[in-house]
Amino acid sequence: MSQIAPALTQNKGILSMTWRYSLAGNRDLRIDFMRGIALVMMVVAHTEVMSIFNIFTWERFGLTTGAEGFVILSGFMLGMLNRARLQKAVLLTISWGLYLRAWKIYRVNIIIIVSFLLLGYLPFIDVFEVTHFTDRFSGTSWSLYPVTPQIKETWFNIILYLQIGPHQTQILGLYIFLLLLSPLFLGMLQRGHVYWLLGLSLLVYGCWQRWPVRVTPSEFEFAFPLLAWQFIFVLGMASGWYKEELISFARTSPGKVVVVALVISALVLGFVAQNHTNPFMPPALLMHVIPPAEFNAFYHTWAAKNGLGPIRVLNDICLMVTVYLLLTWCWQPLYRLAGWFLIPLGQRSLYTFILHVYVVLAVSQFVTFDLWRQDWMVNTLVHATALGVLWLLAKYNVAARWIPN
Numbered sequence: 001m002s003q004i005a006p007a008l009t010q011n012k013g014i015l016s017m018t019w020r021y022s023l024a025g026n027r028d029l030r031i032d033f034m035r036g037i038a039l040v041m042m043v044v045a046h047t048e049v050m051s052i053f054n055i056f057t058w059e060r061f062g063l064t065t066g067a068e069g070f071v072i073l074s075g076f077m078l079g080m081l082n083r084a085r086l087q088k089a090v091l092l093t094i095s096w097g098l099y100l101r102a103w104k105i106y107r108v109n110i111i112i113i114v115s116f117l118l119l120g121y122l123p124f125i126d127v128f129e130v131t132h133f134t135d136r137f138s139g140t141s142w143s144l145y146p147v148t149p150q151i152k153e154t155w156f157n158i159i160l161y162l163q164i165g166p167h168q169t170q171i172l173g174l175y176i177f178l179l180l181l182s183p184l185f186l187g188m189l190q191r192g193h194v195y196w197l198l199g200l201s202l203l204v205y206g207c208w209q210r211w212p213v214r215v216t217p218s219e220f221e222f223a224f225p226l227l228a229w230q231f232i233f234v235l236g237m238a239s240g241w242y243k244e245e246l247i248s249f250a251r252t253s254p255g256k257v258v259v260v261a262l263v264i265s266a267l268v269l270g271f272v273a274q275n276h277t278n279p280f281m282p283p284a285l286l287m288h289v290i291p292p293a294e295f296n297a298f299y300h301t302w303a304a305k306n307g308l309g310p311i312r313v314l315n316d317i318c319l320m321v322t323v324y325l326l327l328t329w330c331w332q333p334l335y336r337l338a339g340w341f342l343i344p345l346g347q348r349s350l351y352t353f354i355l356h357v358y359v360v361l362a363v364s365q366f367v368t369f370d371l372w373r374q375d376w377m378v379n380t381l382v383h384a385t386a387l388g389v390l391w392l393l394a395k396y397n398v399a400a401r402w403i404p405n
Contacts, residue, residue, distance in 0.1 A: 020328060021331035028080075030327040033338075033342050033343055035345070036341070037069065038346075039346065039356075040057065040066070040342065041057040043356050045066065049373070049375075049383070050280055053384075059276055061319065063272065063273050067171055070349070070353070071171070072232050072316060074175065074236065075178070075240065076236040078237055079238060080243050082186055083240075086190055091190060098182050098183055109169065109172050110160075113162070113165040126364065129360065129369055130168060130361050136372070163218060167223065169353070170220040173219065177216065178233050182237070189238065194238055198235070198238060212307065215227060228308045262322065263321070265314065266322040267322075269311070269314070275289055275290040277292045277295055277296055345394050347394075351400065354404070356386075360386070363385075
C-alpha cells in the first residue's frame with residue numbers, strides 16, 4: 001500500500017503537467033480563448049432567440065457579460081503589447097499608431113451606420129432589428145435612427161457624433177474613446193505611476209456612480225457610459241502591462257492566498273447568479289434560495305449592467321482570474337473541446353465583432369427575434385449557424401484587407 005500511494009501521486013503530477021498550458025511564444029492563446037468566449041456571449045445576446053447557448057452565456061457563471069470581457073481583454077492586450085513596443089519606440093510613435101487605429105475604427109463605425117441607413121431603402125431587406133432596440137420583456141421598441149425627415153446638416157451631425165446606429169455595435173464608440181485615452185494611460189504606466197493611474201481611474205468611476213453624467217454626445221453613452229467603463233479598461237491595461245509580475249506574485253505564498261480568495265469570490269458570485277430573476281430562463285435551471293425582490297434590489301444597486309456596479313466589477317476580476325487559472329491547468333482538454341473554435345474568433349476579435357452585426361441582420365431576415373419562444377432545437381441551430389459563419393469568416397480572413405482587427 002505504501003508503494004501505491006507515491007505511484008498515484010506521481011501519476012497525478014504527470015497528468016497535471018500534460019494538461020497544463022506550456023506553449024512557448026509571445027502570444028498567449030489563453031487570452032485569445034477568453035476573447036473568443038466574450039465574442040460568443042455577445043453574438044448570442046445580439047441574436048435574440050432563446051437557445052441552449054443562452055443557458056451557458058446569459059449571466060450563468062456570474063454577474064458578468066461578454067461586453068465587459070471584451071473591454072477588459074482589449075485593455076489587457078494593449079497594455080501587454082505596448083510595454084514591449086515601448087522598449088523599442090517612443091511614446092509619441094505608439095500614440096500616433098493608437099490614434100490611427102481609433103480613426104480607422106471610427107470610419108468603420110460610420111460605414112456601419114450609413115450602410116444600414118441605405119439598406120433600409122431596399123424593400124426586400126428588413127433592417128428593423130439593427131435600427132431599433134426592443135425590450136423583449138414588454139415588447140416596446142425604440143428607433144435608433146430618426147423617424148422623421150431631417151435636413152442634411154442634422155444628418156451630418158448625428159452621424160459624425162455617432163448619435164445613431166445599431167445597438168449591437170455601440171461598444172465600438174466606447175472603444176474609440178478608450179483608444180484616444182490610451183496614450184495617457186500608457187504614459188503613466190511607462191513612468192511607473194500605476195497606483196496614480198488606478199487611483200484616478202477609480203475616483204472617476206466612483207464619481208460617476210454618485211453623479212452619473214455623459215461626457216460625449218454619442219449613442220454608446222446610454223449603454224456604456226465612458227466614465228464608468230474606463231475603469232475596467234484601465235484595470236485590464238495595467239494587468240496586461242504587469243502580466244509577468246502578476247504571474248510571479250501568484251506563485252508566492254501571499255499571491256496564492258489572493259488567488260484562492262479571488263476564485264472563492266467567483267464561486268460565491270456564481271452561486272448568487274444562479275438566483276437570477278431572468279424571466280426568459282426556464283425556472284428549473286435557476287435556484288430560488290435568494291428571494292426575487294432581494295436579488296433584484298442587490299442586482300440593480302450593486303451589480304448594475306450598464307452602470308457597471310462595483311460587485312459586477314469585482315465579479316469581472318474574479319471570473320477572469322478563475323478562467324485564466326482553469327485554462328492554465330486544463331489547457332489540453334479545453335483546447336480540444338473548444339479552443340479550435342474560440343481561438344480564431346479571439347485572435348480576430350475586432351474583425352469578428354464588426355462583421356457580426358451583418359450576420360445578425362441576415363439571421364433576422366429569416367427568423368423572428370423573440371426570447372419568449374423557447375423552440376430550443378431551432379433556436380440552437382440559429383445560434384450555431386451564426387457562430388459558424390463568423391468562425392469561417394475569421395478562419396479564412398474574408399475581406400480582412402478592409403476590415404480592421
